Amino acid sequence: MVKKVKKAEIERAKEILEVYKSGGDWLPYTDIKEINKCLKENDDGKISMIMIEIDGKIVGALKLHRPQAHIGKGGKVAVLPEYRGKGIGKLLYKSAIKIFGMEGRRKVVDSVVGENPPVFFMFEKLGFELEGKMRKQTPAGKTLYQFAYHIDEKGIPKFEEDVVFEIPLTEYMKDLKEKNGKEI
Numbered sequence: 001m002v003k004k005v006k007k008a009e010i011e012r013a014k015e016i017l018e019v020y021k022s023g024g025d026w027l028p029y030t031d032i033k034e035i036n037k038c039l040k041e042n043d044d045g046k047i048s049m050i051m052i053e054i055d056g057k058i059v060g061a062l063k064l065h066r067p068q069a070h071i072g073k074g075g076k077v078a079v080l081p082e083y084r085g086k087g088i089g090k091l092l093y094k095s096a097i098k099i100f101g102m103e104g105r106r107k108v109v110d111s112v113v114g115e116n117p118p119v120f121f122m123f124e125k126l127g128f129e130l131e132g133k134m135r136k137q138t139p140a141g142k143t144l145y146q147f148a149y150h151i152d153e154k155g156i157p158k159f160e161e162d163v164v165f166e167i168p169l170t171e172y173m174k175d176l177k178e179k180n181g182k183e184i
């Protein structure tokens, strides 16, 4: 089963929206405008949404954020229910770490709202560490858990043999890498 890691494509925005909708209550606010904004950035070389494709079908997607020059952040993530538990979520995050590494960033963070065991297990397996717990952080009183993966300590995770990484090295990445190389 070949798994292709691709930048999300504008002509497939509706298909990506369906993947996010399958996240149910964990992803209540995703809409097509939000997805299109990321896809525009993808076209400009700042990879802001990636997807996993199996046999031509999009089975998972992850949004990428950049809070600081040396830090990348995982955003909304979803895998189609029938493809969960097969390593797709881990592959999305390994790919995000690789992309942020290509930009010379040294840390990848993500936060989880509320108790979401699949995400917690996934971060643990990937080598993310729990760096913070903020009680009653959301308007609904939920706890926010802050996770981090230190690229400079752990390196870029290896991909399985059935993975094809199709994310191109862009000018944006090259510029950032040069900038980060100077600042770190």
Ligand SMILES: CC(C)(COP(=O)(O)OP(=O)(O)OC[C@H]1O[C@@H](n2cnc3c(N)ncnc32)[C@H](O)[C@@H]1OP(=O)(O)O)[C@@H](O)C(=O)NCCC(=O)NCCS
Binding pocket: 022, 023, 024, 026, 027, 075, 076, 077, 078, 079, 080, 083, 084, 085, 086, 087, 088, 089, 090, 091, 116, 117, 118, 119, 121, 122, 123, 125
């Ligand atoms: C969270 C999510 C993206 C994980 O994707 P996935 O493809 O199922 O995850 P993986 O198969 O890569 O699993 C990663 C690890 O977590 C563990 N895991 C995943 N789901 C688990 C569960 N329900 N119980 C126990 N362990 C679990 C697995 O052990 C796996 O590690 P391993 O393969 O080394 O054994 C998926 O469950 C999902 O789409 N959930 C709904 C949307 C959501 O909650 N998004 C997060 C909020 S933004």
